[in-house]
Amino acid sequence: MNRNEDILSPTEADQFGLSAAALLRQGSQSLPAGIKDRLYAARLKAISVKKPEKVRIQQHVLAGSTGTWSSGSRSFWDNVGWVAPLVVLVFGLIGIAQWQQDSRINDIAELDVALLTDDVPPDAYADSGFMGFLKNGPLAESDQESLDSAKSPS
8 A cells, every 4th residue: 555545635534534423423423321420420521631732832032242142132130141140250250369368477477476485596497507406306315414414413
């Protein structure tokens, strides 16, 4: 069979639908009342369960000067909506910079307090020999005991 023969033209489909509806109408009139009532209840139930059809709404969309697609009517918040994240970003960066500056100031203040309250004068830290002494660490216990015994008169 050829596929084109199986397909009905729109007018043939309409004629078939009308003749099928007429036959169903005639057949439903000869049904008993109980069956008609059940068919009516089933029809009402099917209509209540039917999903609503989606309605397409056409809206004219134009390309803006920035190359983005936009509709003709834009609200205030659509136009200004990009400003809020930018403001949050700027204030966040300012806050981070302020926090880092406060942290540096606190570190410098702690160093100044440590230098000024230490027993060693600040000029000693500029001496390269003193820095070498700090890197090597304190004297060993045996060296410390020998120094103590040499200092004390026995």
